[in-house]
Amino acid sequence: MxxxxxxxxxxxxxxxxxxxxxxxxxxxxxxxxxxxxxxxxxxxxxxxxxxxxxxxxxxxxxxxxxxxxxxxxxxxxxxxxxxxxxxxxxxxxxxxxxxRQAQDYxxxxxxxxxxxxxxxxxxxxxxxQMPSDEPYLSTSFQDFWGRRWNLTVTNAPQHTVYKPLKSFLEPHLWAAWATAAAVMAAFLVSGLMHELLYYDVTRARPTWEVTGFFVLQGACVVVEVVAKAAVGERWRLSRAVLTPLTVGFMAATAMWLFFPQLIWNGADARAIKECKAFVEGLRPKF
The missing domain is CATH 1.20.58 (Methane Monooxygenase Hydroxylase; Chain G, domain 1)
Known part of the structure; x- marks a missing residue:
């Protein structure tokens, strides 16, 4: 230690x-x-x-x-x-x-x-800034990823991938295509960064499941944007229906693609063991 x-x-x-x-x-x-x-x-x-x-x-x-x-x-x-x-x-x-920007008093x-x-x-x-804003109340994929989940980290791919790529593509593509490509690129980069994080922690060969998780989420965001633009407010479901569907989908896909790589390599058990060893090491000093 x-x-x-x-x-x-x-x-x-x-x-x-x-x-x-x-x-x-x-x-x-x-x-x-x-x-x-x-x-x-x-x-x-x-x-x-x-x-x-x-x-x-x-x-x-x-x-x-x-x-x-x-x-x-x-x-x-x-x-x-x-x-x-x-x-x-x-x-x-x-x-x-x-x-925060300074205010002029x-x-x-x-x-x-x-x-x-x-x-x-x-x-x-x-x-x-709060790291998350009640993600269990999310009513859509956009709401979850853009306004509720891990807000401090979400700004990184937004400013370094999404906005620059969208600005670059808009003169060459339709606005909708440029936005969709930028969204997918931002989620892909997030997936690759998590893949690197998983490798650092587990030291095991990447399975690309966590990258697949973020690519899937990016595709869901794009489909959701297209669907909202197509149907407008005519088929808007209530919050009581949207929240369980959104949170349930997030939990199911996370259990399917996000967590298994850590669990199979024993990272969770090792982390618990290290925390116990750290606490045991502190006891004689207090």
């Missing part, structure tokens, strides 16, 4: 060094191909760093934070201005968070500043 802790620290020191490089590149080069090519070595390094760890939870956390989002958004125009804050750049690059700024400690104490839970 001590050796794993040292490896974990070394990995994140390397990550911090890489983020410093990303900050320099983002400050020096405009968004586009040149910045993307300059960051390609960081992509490869971020993909390999989790392999230096051997336990489930540190590996999963590291892989999730640095390979799902990583420096990809640094190559595009989805970061805060690098010249404003190096600290914000680190947070936005390494962690799936959203930076007029009138009595001193009183507002005096209220900040009270606001922080009373409303700290409102400052951080």
């Amino acid at each position: 001590e050796e794993e802790a040292r490896n974990f620290i070394n990995v994140w020191l390397t990550v911090l060094s890489c983020v410093c490089y990303c900050y320099f590149i983002s400050s020096s080069l405009p968004p586009g191909k040149l910045r993307l090519f300059s960051l390609l070595p960081i992509f490869s390094l971020f993909a390999a760093l989790p392999l230096r760890l051997s336990t489930i939870l540190p590996t999963g956390i590291t892989s999730f934070f640095i390979t799902y989002k990583g420096p990809l958004s640094s190559s595009l125009d989805s970061h805060p201005d690098p010249s404003k804050s190096f600290f914000l750049f680190i947070l936005f690059t390494c962690f799936p968070i959203k930076i 007029h009138g009595q700024p001193k009183r507002v500043l005096l209220l900040y400690p009270c606001m922080l104490y009373l409303y700290v839970d409102m400052i951080l």
Whole structure:
């Protein structure tokens, strides 16, 4: 466990060094191909760093934070201005968070500043974005993936895949085809990122089931959009019907394609065993 802790620290020191490089590149080069090519070595390094760890939870956390989002958004125009804050750049690059835009307060700024400690104490839970928004109440695939499930991470493929690809395709294709292709591409990238995460955790050959799960979900979103456009409001079902259908389909497809790869390779049992060992190791110190 001590050796794993040292490896974990070394990995994140390397990550911090890489983020410093990303900050320099983002400050020096405009968004586009040149910045993307300059960051390609960081992509490869971020993909390999989790392999230096051997336990489930540190590996999963590291892989999730640095390979799902990583420096990809640094190559595009989805970061805060690098010249404003190096600290914000680190947070936005390494962690799936959203930076709130500063608000311009007029009138009595001193009183507002005096209220900040009270606001922080009373409303700290409102400052951080909720990771999910009651996904069990979803009424459609769009509602689930776009507005309720894993909101902090959803922004990554939306800004780095969906929007750029849609903007590129719209001059060449019909708007509906461009949107459908961008949606499928975003879900495909999400599936591949999860496949990499699963490989880091299990160290087993990919079965591509989790990629299939996300491709299936993307296809369902596209079909749903087309169906809504075709029938409009004439055949709109009630929430009491749509919610069980949506949540039931999500649960069924997750049990079919999302979880088996982890269960078959014993990742769940290993994670529980590691948590127990960690707790047992802490007991003599308290």
